[in-house]
Amino acid sequence: MATVRPLIAGNWKMNGLSHQIAEAEAVAKGLAETPSSARVAICPPATLIDRISRELADSGVEVGGQDCHAEACGAFTGDVCAEMLADAGATLVILGHSERRAGYGETDAVVASKVEAALRAGLEPIVCVGETLEQRKAGQAVQVVQAQVRGSLPQSLKRRAFSVAYEPVWAIGTGLTPTLEDIEEVHVAVRAVLVEAFGEQGATVPILYGGSVKPSNAGEILHVKDVGGALVGGASLKASDFLGIIRAL
Numbered sequence: 489m490a491t492v493r494p495l496i497a498g499n500w501k502m503n504g505l506s507h508q509i510a511e512a513e514a515v516a517k518g519l520a521e522t523p524s525s526a527r528v529a530i531c532p533p534a535t536l537i538d539r540i541s542r543e544l545a546d547s548g549v550e551v552g553g554q555d556c557h558a559e560a561c562g563a564f565t566g567d568v569c570a571e572m573l574a575d576a577g578a579t580l581v582i583l584g585h586s587e588r589r590a591g592y593g594e595t596d597a598v599v600a601s602k603v604e605a606a607l608r609a610g611l612e613p614i615v616c617v618g619e620t621l622e623q624r625k626a627g628q629a630v631q632v633v634q635a636q637v638r639g640s641l642p643q644s645l646k647r648r649a650f651s652v653a654y655e656p657v658w659a660i661g662t663g664l665t666p667t668l669e670d671i672e673e674v675h676v677a678v679r680a681v682l683v684e685a686f687g688e689q690g691a692t693v694p695i696l697y698g699g700s701v702k703p704s705n706a707g708e709i710l711h712v713k714d715v716g717g718a719l720v721g722g723a724s725l726k727a728s729d730f731l732g733i734i735r736a737l
Contacts, residue, residue: 492692494710495651495717496734497529497614498724499554499582499698504532512540514727515734516547524734526717529580530724534568541577552580552614555588558601560608570602570609580612582719584640586657589616596639603642603650613650614696614719615640617678621658629656629670630677637681646686651694652678653719659699661721668712671697675714703732710737 498515500508512530519528531552532540541551553573560569573581583606584599599615606613617636619629637652654674659665666674675695682690694716697709702723709715723729 492694492716494526494737495529495614495694495696496524496526496720496730496737497531497552497580497582497653497696497717498720498730499585500530500532500725501554501587501721502533503725504536506536506539508532508725509536509540509543511725511727511730512549513543515730516544516549518727518731519548519734522735524737526734526737528734531580531582534573534576537573537576537578550579551577552582553578553611554582555585556581556583556602556605556609556611558598558605560605570605570611574609574611578611580614581606582614582616582653584616584636586616586618586655586660590657596636599640600642603640604644607644607648612648613645614653615650616653616655616698616719618655618657618660618699624656624658629674633674634677634681637678638685641682641685643685646689651696651716652682653696653698654678655698655719661700663700665700665705665709668708671709671715672712675712679714701733703729703736706733706736 529550556570557567583602588594603613619632623632696717696719698719701718701720
């Protein structure tokens with residue numbers, strides 16, 4: 489069975505102006521000095537993708553988008569399609585993040601249509617899933633996350649590169665994290681669905697953990713069973729913090 493490199497991806501969300509390109513450059517410089525066994529990606533706002541991808545060319549640090557529209561073009565004012573991301577230099581795209589699901593009403597079906605769009609444009613999807621605090625308290629975390637995985641991942645992903653990011657909604661940006669046992673339980677459950685849906689391929693798809701990942705807790709989290717990397721929010725905005733997480737592998 490093939491070994492897949494872990495993926496550490498930074499999600500800058502709606503943060504980042506021109507001067508912060510220097511942080512991305514500092515990440516690339518740090519990795520040049522001390523290489524990592526992981527793949528590393530930075531997902532800045534769409535306004536910076538072109539410039540950061542140019543600055544990081546040949547560095548080994550990949551650049552991704554944070555969302556895309558399902559259609560390739562059309563009258564969708566303010567939206568960005570997968571082809572535009574690819575044209576700007578992106579190679580990956582985050583889809584189905586809890587902030588999109590909650591704030592924009594994105595369903596599993598909508599996320600699946602965006603996955604199809606990403607594949608159409610040659611982008612590698614990072615598909616996010618995760619439960620709310622209420623769902624966890626009700627003992628529904630595994631059930632909810634498995635349903636999201638089944639509903640958000642189309643069969644067209646067979647033989648295509650992709651990853652799943654488990655982000656408990658209540659842990660994003662709060663400083664709270666589940667116990668290592670809780671993380672393992674959900675990652676193992678996600679793995680079971682991936683194997684059910686994609687067979688041998690599903691056994692190697694990276695399952696990233698996201699939700700208040702920082703240098704101080706990354707070492708423990710990244711060594712939990714079936715954790716294949718991390719989707720990092722706030723800590724990815726500062727090169728020193730992001731490098732600290734990368735080096736925790």
